[in-house]
Amino acid sequence: MSFFKGFAVTGRLPFKPKVTVQYPEEKRPKPERFHGRHVLNRYEDGMEKCIGCELCAGVCPARCIYVRGADNPPDEPVSPGERYGFVYEINFLRCIHCDMCVEACPTEAITESKMFEWSFVNREDAIYTKAELLVDDAGKPRELPWEDWKPGDDRNTSAWVRATGPGGSAAMEGRVLWSGELGYGVRPAQKGQSDPSSADYPAETDLSLREMISNALRGIGVDGKRPVPGDSGQGAAGGTA
Amino acid sequence: MGDPVFVNGLDLAVWLILLVKVVVIFVIVLVSVLFMVMYERKAVAWLGVRYGPNRAGPNGWLQSLADGTKLLFKEAFMPRGADKPIYRIAPYLMLIPVFLTFSIVPLGGTITIAGHITRLQLADPSWGILFLLMCSGVAVYGVMLAGWASGSKYPLLGSVRATAQMVSYEAVLGLTIATVVVVTSSLRTSAIVRAQHGGFLYHWNFIHTLILPFVLFAVAITAEMTRPPFDLVEAEEELSGGYNLEYSSIDFAWFYLAEYAALVTNSAIIVTLWFGGPDGPRIAGNSIGPVWFAIKVLIILYIYVWVRATLPRLRYDQLMDLGWKRMIPLSLAMLMIVAGFQITPTSTSSSPVARFFVEREWGLLAILASVVLFVLFTLAIEVGKGATDVDAAYEARLAEEGDE
Numbered sequence: 001m002s003f004f005k006g007f008a009v010t011g012r013l014p015f016k017p018k019v020t021v022q023y024p025e026e027k028r029p030k031p032e033r034f035h036g037r038h039v040l041n042r043y044e045d046g047m048e049k050c051i052g053c054e055l056c057a058g059v060c061p062a063r064c065i066y067v068r069g070a071d072n073p074p075d076e077p078v079s080p081g082e083r084y085g086f087v088y089e090i091n092f093l094r095c096i097h098c099d100m101c102v103e104a105c106p107t108e109a110i111t112e113s114k115m116f117e118w119s120f121v122n123r124e125d126a127i128y129t130k131a132e133l134l135v136d137d138a139g140k141p142r143e144l145p146w147e148d149w150k151p152g153d154d155r156n157t158s159a160w161v162r163a164t165g166p167g168g169s170a171a172m173e174g175r176v177l178w179s180g181e182l183g184y185g186v187r188p189a190q191k192g193q194s195d196p197s198s199a200d201y202p203a204e205t206d207l208s209l210r211e212m213i214s215n216a217l218r219g220i221g222v223d224g225k226r227p228v229p230g231d232s233g234q235g236a237a238g239g240t241a
Numbered sequence: 242m243g244d245p246v247f248v249n250g251l252d253l254a255v256w257l258i259l260l261v262k263v264v265v266i267f268v269i270v271l272v273s274v275l276f277m278v279m280y281e282r283k284a285v286a287w288l289g290v291r292y293g294p295n296r297a298g299p300n301g302w303l304q305s306l307a308d309g310t311k312l313l314f315k316e317a318f319m320p321r322g323a324d325k326p327i328y329r330i331a332p333y334l335m336l337i338p339v340f341l342t343f344s345i346v347p348l349g350g351t352i353t354i355a356g357h358i359t360r361l362q363l364a365d366p367s368w369g370i371l372f373l374l375m376c377s378g379v380a381v382y383g384v385m386l387a388g389w390a391s392g393s394k395y396p397l398l399g400s401v402r403a404t405a406q407m408v409s410y411e412a413v414l415g416l417t418i419a420t421v422v423v424v425t426s427s428l429r430t431s432a433i434v435r436a437q438h439g440g441f442l443y444h445w446n447f448i449h450t451l452i453l454p455f456v457l458f459a460v461a462i463t464a465e466m467t468r469p470p471f472d473l474v475e476a477e478e479e480l481s482g483g484y485n486l487e488y489s490s491i492d493f494a495w496f497y498l499a500e501y502a503a504l505v506t507n508s509a510i511i512v513t514l515w516f517g518g519p520d521g522p523r524i525a526g527n528s529i530g531p532v533w534f535a536i537k538v539l540i541i542l543y544i545y546v547w548v549r550a551t552l553p554r555l556r557y558d559q560l561m562d563l564g565w566k567r568m569i570p571l572s573l574a575m576l577m578i579v580a581g582f583q584i585t586p587t588s589t590s591s592s593p594v595a596r597f598f599v600e601r602e603w604g605l606l607a608i609l610a611s612v613v614l615f616v617l618f619t620l621a622i623e624v625g626k627g628a629t630d631v632d633a634a635y636e637a638r639l640a641e642e643g644d645e
Contacts, residue, residue: 010551014287022292 027150033161035097036116038090039141040109040134041157042182048078048134049109049181050085056101056110064094065101085109088133093126099162106214108159108178115154118147139183160187179214245351246359258354259363263344266363270343274501278305280539281501281546288550309494317490322392331390332488332495335383338376339502345369346509347434349519349530361519361531362431369430370418373510377414377465380503381407384467384474384484387496391487399483402557403474406464409564413461416572420454421446421514423580434518441522447515454575455515457568462507464564466500468545470552471560508541509534516541558631570618574611581607 021028030036041049052069070086078084101110110133120126125146135141141157143149159178180186246255279294279302286293295301319328344363351358366372381404388400422428424446425436437444447455464471475483485496512518516537519530555563581604626633 006551007547010288010547013290014284016290018292019290020292022295 030114034114036114049107052085055104059104062094064091088130111157158187273505284546312494315490324390327390331387335499338379342376343506388484399480410461410464413568417454417458437517445517469549512537577607
């Protein structure tokens with residue numbers, strides 16, 4: 001009888017709703033921390049976040065990132081602080097989207113969007129330079145002709161996507177420990193995922209060196225206060241000097 | 242008895258009608274193969290909670306056409322050790338019998354073309370259904386020679402399996418067809434169909450032969466076609482493809498075509514032999530035989546796919562056990578029983594029970610003999626099992642080794 005039971009099992013299946021997602025027409029929702037194509041972010045005042053420190057290039061396991069830093073022009077600074085990313089290239093034929101560069105970045109400059117559906121017809125197109133990676137003046141990622149951006153693919157590209165907080169700890173829920181970016185502002189923190197009284201919850205003053213550098217570059221002192229906007233570039237430069 | 246188109250001799254019109262019929266049958270088989278490949282892929286997808294191919298053409302129904310076109314443009318490859326003439330001829334040895342088989346299938350009643358009445362059937366020889374056995378016998382050569390001529394070991398193993406399997410199950414085919422022939426007392430396919438007319442379901446052979454021969458026939462013809470669950474002939478895991486492994490391009494396409502044409506043709510044969518062929522209720526007084534025929538074939542085809550999606554593949558020894566130890570004795574017993582009850586009783590008794598048993602001594606004798614033979618046969622198998630049961634022998638050896 002179990003012989004016929006098997007037929008009953010398969011016989012019922014055609015009447016069940018299909019599990020297939022008709023891919024190009026309908027797509028599954030992407031996870032919030034999906035690793036897609038990179039973007040180079042800017043601060044809300046339009047300054048570039050990248051300082052040309054090459055930490056991303058150093059940590060990249062696929063060796064697909066090439067960065068050269070340069071001193072900021074004093075009269076027209078590109079980024080707050082002394083240096084800025086003069087050359088920034090990612091070879092997407094090598095990138096494995098591990099997100100290590102995002103974790104390593106001290107200034108939350110490089111993050112990953114949700115866009116993964118794109119293809120190239122030659123190798124030059126695969127090497128993205130600053131011209132393609134850097135968000136435009138409205139803070140939106142530049143949508144290249146061979147890329148298929150869907151609504152929502154550009155969301156959540158702030159340092160919020162990182163696995164660890166700026167302090168190096170995983171417990172950053174419930175507190176905003178990242179800067180805002182041009183066009184989107186500050187992404188609110190997720191609530192209720194960790195207990196503030198737990199041991200791995202970072203104290204207010206427990207800042208890592210990286211975070212202190214980051215704050216200093218953004219013109220925020222050790223007290224966590226931001227000076228008046230307008231003289232932030234000069235102020236930060238003076239602070240680190 | 243023959244086709245009424247021949248009553249006035251052979252003139253040009255008759256020849257033309259025959260030519261048109263040949264072409265139509267050929268096209269029907271070809272188109273039904275294109276359809277069947279898609280139907281199977283769709284149905285097996287439905288049975289897997291998927292949609293199946295749905296990109297090429299309307300809802301994906303042109304996918305098999307695209308696949309076939311791709312196959313034609315591939316490189317025709319032949320291994321160095323191949324036996325060239327046999328290697329080239331083997332696909333046709335498999336393909337032609339399948340097309341020939343379809344010519345004896347009655348698709349409906351008669352139609353009138355230019356004053357000539359003709360049957361919706363290409364050929365209606367008096368030895369009709371034996372033609373099926375002949376064709377399936379020839380198809381074995383295709384498989385055998387394809388495996389042999391490839392000059393490669395996996396195809397050879399596959400073809401050895403296939404040959405043994407097809408030859409074994411041919412006996413069951415013959416015995417179950419004999420049951421139908423006994424009931425309808427004719428080998429002519431048109432006569433077999435006509436004998437089943439007159440009542441939807443009630444007069445069909447699968448009822449008249451007590452269902453079991455139909456089941457045996459269906460299993461045997463599945464094995465004959467090497468369809469799942471009897472597809473160990475082309476087990477990818479063991480033989481990486483079986484007898485057609487060394488074929489590509491158009492030659493492989495012929496094998497593929499032959500396989501699916503055989504599926505459609507044999508479903509048509511099943512419908513003809515057991516389910517009344519084009520028999521079915523008339524719609525508004527019109528006989529719609531071909532429509533009923535198509536519906537029945539579609540249902541049989543779906544069942545084939547359903548079986549494929551459900552049952553796991555049999556092992557080689559299980560296949561042989563099923564064939565020789567179960568199905569051949571059973572089909573022989575069913576032939577005896579059905580034949581035994583064919584003598585029409587002339588009793589005038591009013592009681593239906595009495596009418597059934599009086600003058601049925603041959604039938605009762607057949608049942609008795611079948612039971613006795615079956616018991617004896619089962620006993621023989623049990624006695625011989627110790628020597629042939631692979632699993633038991635293996636376990637016994639394990640236990641022995643454990644003791645040492």
